[in-house]
Amino acid sequence: PSTPTISLSSARGSICRYSTESSINGCTALLYRNHGNPSQVVQLESMELPSVGAKSVLVKLLAAPINPSDINMIQGTYAILPDLPAVGGNEGVAQILEVGSQVKTLRPGDWVIPRDAGLGTWRTAAVLAEDDVISLPNDIPLFSAATLGVNPCTAFRMLSDFEELKPGDTVIQNAANSGVGQAIIQIAAARGIQTINVVRDRPDLTQLIDRLKAMGASHVIKEETLRQHEMKELFKTCPRPKLALNGVGGKSATELLRHLQVGGSIVTYGGMAKQPVTVPVSALIFKNVKVKGFWVTQWKRTHSQDEGALRGMLDELCSLIRQGKLTAPACSEVGLQDFRKALDTAMQPFSSAKQVLVM
Template sequence: MQRAAARALRGARVPSARPRSAPARGAPRGLVYGQHGEPPAVLRLKDLELAKLGDSDVHVKMLAAPINPADINMIQGTYALLSPLPAVGGNEGVGEVLEVGRHVKALEPGDWVIPASTSLGTWRTQGVFPEEALLKVPRDIPVLCAATLSVNPCTAYRMLADFETLAPGDSVIQNAANSGVGQAVIQIAKASGIKTINVVRDRPDLPKLVERLMALGADHVITEEMLRKPEMKDIFKNIPKPRLALNCVGGKSATEMLRHLQPKGTMVTYGGMAKQPVMVPVSAFIFRDVQLRGFWMTQWRKEHAQDPQVLASMMDALFQLIRRGQLSAPACTQVPLQDYRAALEAAMKPFTSSKQILLF
């Protein structure tokens, strides 16, 4: 899939043929970077030339695409996976199919699609992509849910499902609970009867944030400082200690969260916002036999590329949660494409609780 995505990026410079199944559109535009650096400085909104539609290709009009931390890191050149330069930014979003090649079987004009792989370059008004790089999503789910579906909810779903066998009444503890993944964890766990203990950084609008997370289904919302206080034991008078901890911060936050795990519990690290290593007391290994694991959604997709049924099962489960009102899009700020600089700057500010969504 990575080769397919790279081919789509290279193809963005090839002149276009007029679509056979949709009216001709204006010149597509996209946010392009030719070197790594801070996104507001290196990204440029440019006209793009569509690749010629091949037999197995799909012409897509993008509808909406979020700005995720991984997008920022890729442009900065600090992410584990980097696109060949020049590149169009964005790894996630939703688009509408305008036209399909003659060998495309699973998609037709009017369908909604999301990326099946990273590095697709979703910050553009239109693109021509290989069919294998796209997943069909139902049009009866809200567009913001579809635009933010392929990264954070999938990450949350897999971490809740793959590391510990959780049953209703069990508990999970997580930091960065106001992040996109954190909000999805709260909702998916709630739908499964799993209790959540949600750790956030202290901030001026803390009461408002606590209220919002509780409205999503959080059972407890605490600050990093509260993790270290004796009052934590009061939480565990009503719910069991967690068997699973989800770490997106690292540093002291991960160490303190680990202290509250059950013996033989698992901490899964999927991010490092503090840019500090995970420090674990030797006693946690010897006397409580805790497990430390890592998770990267991109790697999971690679490992399961030959088993489409596993992916389809996960996506169907997420679709059903959305339809039942049990999984919503994260708090979003919708921004027109031409205002991308303001959206990037907002996405890079500390204590950000609203995901920036580019609208095309």
């Protein structure tokens, strides 16, 4: 099939044409012109690149994951949607090839990740505004860099911004084997915070429990256990959680919050079960439970003028990565041309490894 050459501006309108010529003037990208089933609407196409302007940079994408929110964005069901046509992908790591004359903070060779959602990372190269990206040290593993901006940042903020957690305190979470869940286990362990990790029952449960415990999980339990007497025994070994982190919704969320301390918080960052969070009135009034949500994209936008906030978080996360305390989730490397299979795999409910496009 022919791959027509098209030109488009980024969903965020940050690409402008300038008169100087860049060393690369085209790229291939995973583009969609309509919302729908990802493996049907996404196509591999050749695209022109604009010239590198004074405040722009030319980057070569190195690796970009396929996240659930990328899928929802293509399906048209996500909270923010790009103008179409759009390049898929919101996360990934790129290397700077060329910088414009007025670019101050970035140099060729630097690794960068997007500052915000909507950049369109599933492509071989891009011309971006300097302000669209933030640099990362390039001494961390490629897959860690490619998956740093969303899940570990979500985990980091949820462990930092809702309850004051001291070493020895407990956090309970569902979806413990998800990207966010694994980051929560590791960041909490690095801070001396105990975690109770709820996973769905599955054939390889024993291996999963072993794997999450090796990451630092204090306890790994099945959803059914939340309703059983075993919980009483468990709470002889650790205090009741101050914080519950919910990536599922529905019954699972209600079960989590039943175990919270008086005055604790449940923070929702995902809704895999596609069911609302149901809160008993008595938990609100008499247990003073607080029910909130977290969206890392909103956090980044709210803190876009506070350079130190994002930089400080990335520095801490990279330090954990270098110490071996924070590893990327299991990743499957996929070439750009194999995108259809990768999109379908990413949409499986028990997808074992994150699909990462490597350019």
